[in-house]
Amino acid sequence: MFSPKFVALVQALRGLPSVGQKTAQRMALQLLEHDREGAAQLARAIVAALEGIGRCESCRIFSETPVCPVCADNHRDATQLCIVESPTDWLAIEQSGAYQGLYFILSGHLSPLDGIGPEDIGIPELMNRLANSPVEEIIMATSATIEGEATAGYIMDRVDPARYKVTRLAQGVPMGGELEYLDAQTLSLALKSRRSV
Amino acid sequence: MFSPKFVALVQALRGLPSVGQKTAQRMALQLLEHDREGAAQLARAIVAALEGIGRCESCRIFSETPVCPVCADNHRDATQLCIVESPTDWLAIEQSGAYQGLYFILSGHLSPLDGIGPEDIGIPELMNRLANSPVEEIIMATSATIEGEATAGYIMDRVDPARYKVTRLAQGVPMGGELEYLDAQTLSLALKSRRSV
Numbered sequence: 099m100f101s102p103k104f105v106a107l108v109q110a111l112r113g114l115p116s117v118g119q120k121t122a123q124r125m126a127l128q129l130l131e132h133d134r135e136g137a138a139q140l141a142r143a144i145v146a147a148l149e150g151i152g153r154c155e156s157c158r159i160f161s162e163t164p165v166c167p168v169c170a171d172n173h174r175d176a177t178q179l180c181i182v183e184s185p186t187d188w189l190a191i192e193q194s195g196a197y198q199g200l201y202f203i204l205s206g207h208l209s210p211l212d213g214i215g216p217e218d219i220g221i222p223e224l225m226n227r228l229a230n231s232p233v234e235e236i237i238m239a240t241s242a243t244i245e246g247e248a249t250a251g252y253i254m255d256r257v258d259p260a261r262y263k264v265t266r267l268a269q270g271v272p273m274g275g276e277l278e279y280l281d282a283q284t285l286s287l288a289l290k291s292r293r294s295v
Numbered sequence: 296m297f298s299p300k301f302v303a304l305v306q307a308l309r310g311l312p313s314v315g316q317k318t319a320q321r322m323a324l325q326l327l328e329h330d331r332e333g334a335a336q337l338a339r340a341i342v343a344a345l346e347g348i349g350r351c352e353s354c355r356i357f358s359e360t361p362v363c364p365v366c367a368d369n370h371r372d373a374t375q376l377c378i379v380e381s382p383t384d385w386l387a388i389e390q391s392g393a394y395q396g397l398y399f400i401l402s403g404h405l406s407p408l409d410g411i412g413p414e415d416i417g418i419p420e421l422m423n424r425l426a427n428s429p430v431e432e433i434i435m436a437t438s439a440t441i442e443g444e445a446t447a448g449y450i451m452d453r454v455d456p457a458r459y460k461v462t463r464l465a466q467g468v469p470m471g472g473e474l475e476y477l478d479a480q481t482l483s484l485a486l487k488s489r490r491s492v
């Protein structure tokens with residue numbers, strides 16, 4: 099009903115998380131009707147992000163430099179390594195302000211039924227990361243879901259318990275809860291009361 | 296905390312309607328982490344839309360051609376002109392399938408307190424549109440809000456009641472309701488039972 103280029107724009111906007119047909123249409127109308135400069139800005143920001151943002155060699159977070167600012171910061175405690183499932187979880191922990199160690203960001207969790215194995219989520223890279231590092235404590239901050247627990251278990255089976263202290267976020271994380279939806283205070287508490295496993 | 300290009304992307308996404316900081320972050324992460332091809336597609340779709348989509352000379356809806364497909368369709372009834380406040384309202388009526396006439400799309404409604412006068416919403420263009428046309432019935436489909444009613448009243452004061460039959464959508468439109476949120480059936484009924492004013 100609208101022009102083909104409008105339809106294509108709506109279609110592309112629908113690719114954004116939790117954007118359905120109606121919302122995508124409203125977004126496209128808003129961009130064309132009231133915010134053409136904002137739309138141009140968005141297109142430029144996407145292209146710049148795609149071209150300029152890669153992954154940190156060390157922790158795999160998005161980074162514009164080979165090593166991200168967190169990994170490059172020598173005020174961070176390199177003896178602690180916090181393992182998370184996603185950049186969103188990384189962000190949630192960073193924003194809590196309760197953690198001063200380093201990170202390793204997996205690409206999700208193990209899910210054998212979906213054919214997602216250790217290689218798909220970066221576990222070999224994690225093992226390399228651990229091999230040549232001063233890490234003493236591994237903080238398993240995967241989600242408190244069945245898959246998150248299974249992923250943590252899989253990793254724990256493969257690290258030397260004599261060499262590393264392995265901890266898990268405390269019970270403050272609700273069962274089935276995803277880290278990215280937790281408030282900073284709950285996350286802070288869960289980090290502070292983390293326990294050995 | 297994230298890289299500057301990521302922050303810029305989040306900022307640009309926040310310009311979309313009803314997208315706050317948290318949602319924008321999730322969108323940016325999704326695009327970079329899981330959907331780089333979709334992100335590139337979105338950037339291209341935005342640029343193509345901005346470059347290729349203008350306004351129909353006749354009704355002012357978004358169009359890739361000087362005259363839009365609706366205005367160019369000689370199966371539509373050129374004696375009826377439906378006046379709406381926005382492309383979204385236009386879309387809602389088109390999707391109801393209940394209307395076969397033509398349109399004129401205003402840029403919103405009059406709002407003297409915000410300094411929005413007749414010239415800002417396209418009323419002079421509407422008068423030109425009426426001047427050289429076979430229009431017999433003007434259907435005022437502005438929103439059932441105070442501003443929508445005031446806009447309809449302003450236009451009605453300026454068209455010759457001897458020359459045009461002027462109608463308004465029937466009471467099916469709830470008071471304070473915005474057209475774009477109505478279901479197609481309610482809109483169909485409101486159109487069918489429109490009344491002379």
Ligand SMILES: [Zn+2]
Pocket residue numbers: 154155156157158159165166167168169170
């Ligand atoms: Zn890093």
Ligand SMILES: [Zn+2]
Pocket residue numbers: 351352353354355356362363364365366367
């Ligand atoms: Zn037109």
